[in-house]
Amino acid sequence: MTASVPPLPAAAVGQPVLMNPGPVVLDDRVRAALAGPDLCHREPEFSDLLTRIRHKTTLVAGGGPAHTSVLLTGSGTSAVEAAIASAVPADGGLLVLDNGHYGERFAHIAAAHGIRAHRLELGWGTPLDTDLIERALAADPGLTHVGVVHHETSTGMLNDVAAVARIAHAHGREVIVDAVSSVGAERIAPAEDGVDWLAGSANKCLEGAPGLAFVTATRAAFEALAGRPRRTYYLDLHRHYTAQEKGLPAFTPGIPACYAFEAALDLALAEGREARHARYAALAGQLRAGLEALGLELLLPPAQRAVGLTALRLPASAGYEELHRRLRAAGFVIYRAQERLAADHWRLSTMGRMTSADIDRFLAALADILRDS
Incomplete structure (x- = not known):
């Protein structure tokens, strides 16, 4: 059986960090x-x-x-x-x-x-x-x-x-x-x-x-x-x-x-399911804390959230297309909300081989966009 190792940074494989809920960044x-x-x-x-x-x-x-x-x-x-x-x-x-x-x-x-x-x-x-x-x-x-x-x-x-x-x-x-x-x-x-x-x-x-x-x-x-x-x-x-x-x-x-x-x-x-759950939960917690620190509103109360995805309201200062374009240029792929939520929400996944450093870089890029908007 393959030994467990820490997840690889997306930068190590020369590709953007996929924050859409699948496909994900692979080991x-x-x-x-x-x-x-x-x-x-x-x-x-x-x-x-x-x-x-x-x-x-x-x-x-x-x-x-x-x-x-x-x-x-x-x-x-x-x-x-x-x-x-x-x-x-x-x-x-x-x-x-x-x-x-x-x-x-x-x-x-x-x-x-x-x-x-x-x-x-x-x-x-x-x-x-x-x-x-x-x-x-x-x-x-x-x-x-x-x-x-x-x-x-x-x-x-x-x-x-x-x-x-x-x-x-x-x-x-x-x-x-x-x-x-x-x-x-x-x-x-x-x-x-x-x-x-x-x-x-x-x-x-x-x-x-x-x-x-x-x-x-x-x-x-x-x-x-x-x-x-x-x-x-x-x-x-x-x-x-x-x-x-x-x-x-x-x-x-x-x-x-x-x-x-x-x-x-x-x-x-x-890795084991509990350890993977804990890894995803830590990434989701880090992301959600950073989003709220930027003044963004999350869709669900904490007890109802899965560890693999966060839905949140679009900021008043920037629409989805601008966020997608500028975050893609910074190395991150985000995801539009669906149907009845599409007008004012977007989604961010924490699935796949994502790291805490990736989350930090994402939040920094998002903060720059919000300051400029």
């Missing part, structure tokens, strides 16, 4: 792994690589002995869509917990596959209301699954998926969790928290290259998908599971991204 060892040898995906070498990645992914995702993971070539959205399209039965329905853009995305995916959904629209940046969830499930026995986002990246909010799972299981329902922006850094463990289907990405907090996603669930859950009508061909989880259990991908995978993902998984396992 040099992950980036170097992308240049692995050309390989046929039907050869034993790839079968061994796929088996190792599935096992390590399950460990990082908090799965237990009964769990496994299915690897997909695609963005994190592909894993969320695969879980929804595959897990909800033909006569089932999905309760969508919507308190941001990615919660709303559950409803859009369900509609695309003809899945009946009840959208519990709470409002962006509004904490989940467990009483409303309880009442919605009690009122509609046909809602067989609950869809919830762990880290709602549109606002930076961290949702309590364990509480959702307890309510859902009390009513005999399953939970599908979008953990794309949280797995690897935030505490989440399907075996302990009752998450039935966890969708994640190789990128973001796992610090792999973009292009791979995964779904973690019990082997029994994957096997129970057999015989169900297939809503999708490429994203059918049972198709991928049965192929990967034989050591084969169902379709041609992104092999360079697989090399990089194994390197990233080794680093994540060596």
Whole structure:
């Protein structure tokens, strides 16, 4: 297993600091792994690589002995869509917990596959209301699954998926969790928290290259998908599971991204989730303290924030385009807020191989811009 080392400064690899929530700045060892040898995906070498990645992914995702993971070539959205399209039965329905853009995305995916959904629209940046969830499930026995986002990246909010799972299981329902922006850094463990289907990405907090996603669930859950009508061909989880259990991908995978993902998984396992969470939390705390010292207003109260992203109001003296242009010139890539927050908010990620020195340099550059505006 690769030994744990401090994160590398972005300057060491000659690129800007990516403060967007994925893709992230990679460790040099992950980036170097992308240049692995050309390989046929039907050869034993790839079968061994796929088996190792599935096992390590399950460990990082908090799965237990009964769990496994299915690897997909695609963005994190592909894993969320695969879980929804595959897990909800033909006569089932999905309760969508919507308190941001990615919660709303559950409803859009369900509609695309003809899945009946009840959208519990709470409002962006509004904490989940467990009483409303309880009442919605009690009122509609046909809602067989609950869809919830762990880290709602549109606002930076961290949702309590364990509480959702307890309510859902009390009513005999399953939970599908979008953990794309949280797995690897935030505490989440399907075996302990009752998450039935966890969708994640190789990128973001796992610090792999973009292009791979995964779904973690019990082997029994994957096997129970057999015989169900297939809503999708490429994203059918049972198709991928049965192929990967034989050591084969169902379709041609992104092999360079697989090399990089194994390197990233080794680093994540060596560092440990608690240590990575602490590293991200320290960076986020440093960033947030500096932003508030500059007089900027953060979107959420501290208890609701994930460690990987901070949403904040735009300063009165500078619009997003000016901030983006001038910070990009200073070596930092920032991120616009989405939809209803886009007019007056922006976002800053602390995911990836970022350092305290990077945060100091960013805050100094931002202070210069604000003074000049």
